[in-house]
Amino acid sequence: MIEIRLHGRGGQGAVTASRIIAAAAFEDGRYSQAIPMYGTERRGAPLTAYVRIDNVRVRERELVHTPDYSICFDEFISMNQIIANSLKPGGVVLANTKFKAEELPLAGDIKIATVDATGIALKHLGRPITNTAILGAFAKICPEISMKGVEKAIYKYFPGRIGDMNIAAARASYEQVSELVPAINKEAPKEVVEIVSGGYGALKDVSGWRVFEPVVDEEKCIGCKNCWIYCPEAALEWTANNKPAMISRSCKGCGVCANECPVKAIEMKRVEVKKK
Amino acid sequence: MVDYEVMVGNKACAVACKLARVKVAAAFPITPQTSITEYLSELYASGEMPGFEFVNAEGELSAQIIVQAAARVGARSFTCTAGPGLQFMHHPMNDTASGRTPLVMAVVHRGLKSMQPDHSDLMDQSWLGWVHLYVENAQEILDTTIMGYKIGEDARVRLPVAVGYDGYVLSYTAEPVEIPPQDMIDNWLPPYKPPRSLFYDSPEAPIGRGGGDRGGGDPNMAWKIHHGAVEAAESVIKEVTADWAKLTGRSYGNGMIQEYKTEGAEVILTAMGTVAGSASAAVDKLWKDGKKVGLVKIRSFVPFPRKDFQELAGKYSAIGVFDRSIQPGMGGPSYREIKNSLFDTGSYPVVAGFVGGLSGKEVTVNDFVKLGEKTLEFAKAKKADAHPIWV
Amino acid sequence: MSERMTRPQIPLEEGVITPGSTCQGCGAAMAARLTFKVMGPNVIRHGIPCCPDQSSKSPSTGSVFEGGGPCLTGTARALKALGRTDIKAIAFFGDGGTYDIGFGGLMSAAQRNENVFVVTKDNEAYMNTGGQHSGGSPKYAETTTDAVGPNSRGSPVHKINAAFAFAAMNIPYIATASVAFPEDLMAKVKYAKDIEGFRILLIQSPCPVGWRYDPAKTIEVARSGVQSGIWPLYEIENGSSFKLNYKPKELKPITEYLKPQARFRHMTETEVNEIQVYTTAKWEKYLKADELKQIVF
Known part of the structure; x- marks a missing residue:
């Protein structure tokens, strides 16, 4: 039996991806099972899903605890050791990131492959839905x-x-995925980026949810407060000089x-995920 | 032609409704049941279920009453719910049983104390006179939902049937399911005929002033349901399950219980629902290590497989009972029933009562390996720890 | 009737704790933020199951899905019995809790004229569970339980005209609002809060996931809803006095509202026309009522 763990966020299609992998394995003549782990998570909230593939009907109904493969659909979560934790020795991580495999801050007895699935998704689907954009890469590795x-x-x-569009995305990732590289780091970095989970109520920090973020051109801004009053998260602070400023943890x-914005003084720019 | 598809448990349930040619379905969305209603809505929209009426009810109370009335009038009916939604239905559910109205309801387990699954929601309904079946995987959902109509509509039973299965780990989990061909089911499951017609042009139509159906003021109604219908359900479940095995090649033990590697075992574990899958994997591991532990999956909780356990009692030195629910102040429900059943047999194996998996707490294969080992220890010591043993 | 509010009058201080757990571009989160900017501290907020919006800084309690009306009643009566009439029993419910599963209980509370203030964020389906049909779902909208196919054209019925259903209870105050018109919304919250008796504010709160449009367009969709007459902004007092708060010289065609939303994508020209005729006819009735300053039954 092989076991797969998927890390993503609501809206990236990780749950659908888990079902596609299960269906693909079944098409190939194997038995399979895809378990999503979500409750009331919203778009943007982190979630995990699991897949088992076996030659006999899968009876186990617990979550996957020691996967052979870990797939990460999110650029921000890809920087976090959680995607490499508790893999079987020699296990494989496939991460959506612009970084090269050897640049990722992941550690352990693992091999890593990377692919810029967000870029592929934006190109082929016009939206950062990375599920099918990473499945081709997975089929390759x-x-x-x-x-x-x-x-x-x-x-x-x-x-x-x-x-057709999704298959084009999958084929692109099949072509573009990197070679598998053993992790260079032997130990995980001590400083771990906190992944805020979803659920009801107020959250601490949702900065990792965004693929695009507002950049204000203060020259153009006329101080009308439209952006400020229409923000669902009160994520734009109204400053003393009568301009908006993004509150990073809330956007x-x-x-x-x-x-x-009536004067187009705000531009949404793709977030550059940085190494700590 | 037999078809296969990788589908989630909730879809298997909706497909079963289509195969059973359900005529009226009404439901209110509640996690983790929602996708059943969504699949039914799709089947309705696509026209794949001719003559099918689908109602987006404004609450579970209404959903239960809608299908109850529809079934009385003579339409094969279906509803589905989970946890608190099932509790909201409680009041009319009583009438469905007392009025001897057969229908099938999927109960997608959601614990009463959290969103995550345990069996407390359906256990909470065990006084009403419904037949309660607990299933393990998506295939069993499809099979049991169809069998549920055959069982409930049988003239000896005429009761509503609840098919319970765990939310999330089964309702939203995708796995391969074999879909029997429509003509095969059509030949096996005849169209539904209500026990008495309400149509004016039928000589048997009851004349009166209407009102709730709690047995027409019959003070012996509960006794009759217990002694007649529910008791009869036991043999009907066994017949129908055997029949289904002949039809499809898929066997679920005798319908009341399903045994796994019990032959030659020293002790047995019992489990209900999805955890029985993990338990059977654990049993394989235990046998590999030379530990002779069998598994009995309890499929029917109401009626309880009393006779089956009485027969099993003499064969094993200990029974480790796993309950995925707890009645505060009273303990695990199947533990209590099993111990009750054994009292009259004169053979007293050690019975250990484990409780776990509450509010979705995961029960792993390794947990069941430990339970098997513990039960072997209890057998040796001829004594179990006090009930319940927290897993 | 409420008094006009201007942009500079909007308090800078927030009444909610953000970020919340909603999806990107959530209309309900906007509705909550605007509502609690002016609600003030002296309230007990009631909630029943619904999609997340925003946590407010006010004390809160709640009940089961069907229990909105009775739960508010209990609080209001207790506040009276305990002599704490300075505290208001208020609610922030969804459309399902207000006029689907909770409709009966809430109607009865309205009929008893309980001293409560209900704010409803209407996103036109049960979004918390993934967008199933509710009493708020408009005709032809595709919801996850109003599938579109040869046998079905989405929601088969018009949404409940809840404001007028409540008007039939002769309650002191009913109003509609939109997240695209924040000053109007907040003026109504401020005004309604201090009225004695049952008052209700219905806020159209677009849902990018359930209505299937780009999250950046939430305000655009809400604004075109008002400008096309699909979601008129008005107030009703004592079951009859009527005032339209937004009267464009000419309504925009409803296609401006329907087009960006994929839940209406399947609609034929005939169906769009049907909704246009329905909307225009209603709008004329609203104009008439506004002219007479009251609803004529």
Whole structure:
């Protein structure tokens, strides 16, 4: 039996991806099981999903605790050791990131492959939905499933034109995924970026939720307060000099402020994920 | 032609409704049941279920009453809910049983104390006279939902059937499911006929002033349901399950219980629902280590497989009972029933009562390995720890 | 009727604790933020299951899904019995809790004219569980339980005209509001808060996930809802006095509202026309009522 753990955020399609992998394995003549782990998580909130592939019907119904593979759909979470933790010795991490495999701050007896799935998704789907944009890469590095099976399974979930677009994304990631590189770090960095989970109520920090963030051109700004009053998260502070300033921990990157600015003084720019 | 698809448990349930040619379904969305209603809505929209009426009820109370009335009038009916939604239905559910109205309801377990699954929601309904079946995987959901109509509509039973399965780890988990062909089910499950017609052009139509159906003021109603319908359900469940095995090749023990590697075992574990899957994997591990532990999966909680446990009693030196719910002040429900069943047999194996998996707490294969080992120790010591033993 | 509020009058201070757990571009989060900017501290906020919005800085309690009306009643009566009439029993519910599963209990509370203030964020479906049909779902909207196919065109019925259903209870104050018109919304919250008796404010709160549009367009969608007459802004007092708060010279075509939302994508021209005729006819009735300053039954 091989076990896979998927890390993503609501809206990136990690749960659908887990089902596509299970369906792909079944297309290839194997038994499979895809378990999502979510409660009331919203778009942007971190979540995990699990897949098992076996030659016999899967009876185990616990979550996967020591996966062979870990796939991360999110650029921000890709910088976090949680995606490499508790893998089986020699386990494989596939991360969505612009960084090279050897640059990722991940440690352990693991091998790492990377692919810029967000870039591929934005190109082929026009939206940062990275699920199918990473599945092609997974088919390349995982001998347990075939690209043919993945394509068949994608069509089951996305028939027609949407399916074509998603398969184009999957094929691009199949081509662009890096080689598997053993992790250089032997020990995980002590400083761990906190991944704030979802649920009800107020959260501490949602800065990792955003793919795009508002950049204000103070020269253009006329101080009308549209951006400030329409922000669902009160993430724009109204400063003493009558201009908005982003409160980083509160901004989810929805883009309402930029859309409502009458003079286009706000631009949504893709967030550059930085190494600590 | 037999078809296969990788689908989530909730879809398997909706597909079963289609195969059973359900005529009226009503439901209110509640996590983790929601996707059943969504799949039913899709089946309705696509026209794949001709003559099917689908109601987005404004609450579970209404959902239960809608399907109850529809079934009385003669339409095969279905509803589904979870946890608190099931509790909101409680009042009319009583009428569904007392009115001897067969229908099937999927109960996608959600614990009463959290969003995550345990069996407390359905256990809470065990006084009403419904048949309660607990299932383990998506295939069993599909099979048992269809069987549920055959069991409930049988003239000896005529009761509503609840099919319980865990939320999330089964309702939202995708796995391969074999879909039987429609004509096969059509031949096996005849169209539903209500026990008495309400149509004016039928000579048997009851005349009166209407009102809730609690047995027409019959003071012996609960006794009759217990002694007639629910007791009869036991043999009907066994017949229908055997019949289904012949039809599809898929067997679920005798319907009341399903045994796994019990032959030659020293002790047995019992489990209900999804955890039985992990328990069976644990049993494989235990046998590999030379530890002779079998598994009995309890499929029917109401009626309780009393006779089956009485037969099992003499064969094993200990029974480790696992309950995924607890009645505060009273303990694990299946533990209590099993001990009750054994009292009259004269053979007294050690019975250990484990309680775990509450509010979605994970129960792993390794947990069950430990429970098996513990039960072996209890057998040796001829004594179990006080009940309940917290897992 | 409420008094106009201007942009500089909007308090800088927030009444909610952010960031919250909502999706990006959540209309309900905006509704909560605006509402609690002016609600003040002397309230007990009631909640029933609904999609997340924002946590407010006020004390809060709640009940089961169907229990909105009775729960508020209990609080209001206790506040009276304990002599703490300085504290207001208020609610922040969803459309399902207000006019679907909780409709009966809330109607009865309105009929008893309980001293409570209900604010409803209307996102037109059960968004918390993934967008299933509620009494707030408009005709032809595709929800996850109003699938579109040869046999179904999305929601088969018009949404409940809840304001007028409550008007039939002759309660002191009913108003509608939109997140695209924050000054109007906050003026109504301020005004309604201090009225004695049952008052209700219905806020249209677009949901990018359930309505299927780009999250950046939440305000744009809400604004076109008001400008096209789909979601008119008005107030009703004592079940009859009527005032339209926003009267454009000409309504925008409803296609401006429907187009960006993929939940309406399947609609045919005939269906769009049907909704246009329905909307225009209603708008004319609102104009008439505004002219007469009252609803004529």
